[in-house]
Each structure stands twice: as C-alpha cells, then as structure tokens.
Amino acid sequence: DAKTTQPPSMDCAEGRAANLPCNHSTISGNEYVYWYRQIHSQGPQYIIHGLKNNETNEMASLIITEDRKSSTLILPHATLRDTAVYYCIVDGGGSYIPTFGRGTSLIVHP
C-alpha cells in the first residue's frame, strides 16, 4: 500500500513555481522519499529523492520537514512540458522498490 497522501490535482501558471505537497506521516527513520512524474503516454520518470536534508538537482528541489512527516517538490519555473502526474513515494520497508499511489495531476497553463 502507498504510504503517502497527495492532492489529486493542482494547476500552475507557466513560469511560476509549482509546489507539490506530500504527506507521509508514518514514514520510518530509514525510508527515503522519492518523486517520479509521468507524462501522458510515457513511462514514469525519476525526479529526485531524499532522506532528511533538502535536495536540489537540475529538475527540481525537494524540501523535507524536520519531522519528516511531509515534503514538497518544487519546480522553480514550470513550463507546459511539466504537465504530468507527479508521484510521491516512500520506499517500501527498505525494499527500495517504488509503490505508486494516486499522485497529483499537475496542469501548467499559459
């Protein structure tokens, strides 16, 4: 079972930051938070992962709260091509195999 809760949908204006929240209140101390996204008709794409500290890469930033019960994925300057379903995943008991929940459908509009 997915151990995360995400809003089903969000929208964002092109060029603005998209902040996608995720709740994972039952996360264990050694479990990572991963984000993937799936653009229509394609396979999921890895975005970023983290344990405790905030992380940044060329695609996005990941902010994890100090108690690790929630996190936020930030796309700093959203483009139309960022329209996708975004999945927040907590690895399954150390198996490190993604179990996908329902995700957030992000629509970036002009």
Add this chain to the structure above:
Amino acid sequence: DTEVTQTPKHLVMGMTNKKSLKCEQHMGHRAMYWYKQKAKKPPELMFVYSYEKLSINESVPSRFSPECPNSSLLNLHLHALQPEDSALYLCASSQDQRDRPEKLFFGSGTQLSVL
C-alpha cells in the same frame, strides 16, 4: 545510453493467442521490473528480477510468465489473457545496489488490448 526500450509499442491479441513483450536496456543495470498500469490508475508492480533471478512475484496470475534471458533483456510471455488484462505494461531497470536507494528508469510501455 540511458534508455529502456520496449517493443512492441502497441499490441492487440485475442484471448487464445500467445504473445511476448520485450524490454531491453544497456545501462549495465542488474535489476529489471514489470509494472502494469490501467487507465487513470498508478502503476502496479508485477515482477522483479535481480541479477537475472526472479526475486518478487506480486501474486500475478500464471497467464503472465516473465523471463530474463540475460542482464540486458526482460520478456513477458502472455497466454490466454482476459479482456481485463488490457493495460499499459511498463518495464523498468535499476542498478540494484541492494542497500541503497534506487532510481528506476522506465520504458515507454506496451499498450496491450485483449479482445
């Protein structure tokens, strides 16, 4: 090469047919995965191969038969499928570092329709 290639992209088959889905990667990854995705639903894990051995089978019906001939190839053999098996079948691979978080690389999938 950071691609996972799946063939065919689309497949239509009857309930009495036998067909195979193929997946290939040349990233040196030692773990390979099959996921099934119904429309508007998240992907569901079916099988995991680790170092060419089946390590996880998520109670998948025997009409789905995975095969990993070598570390670069993964097949899914299909036989006597039902219309409810129509879905997008996704292949993925990862390094299989055993005790460290994994990034999965996914193919674009095979859209399967069972008539």
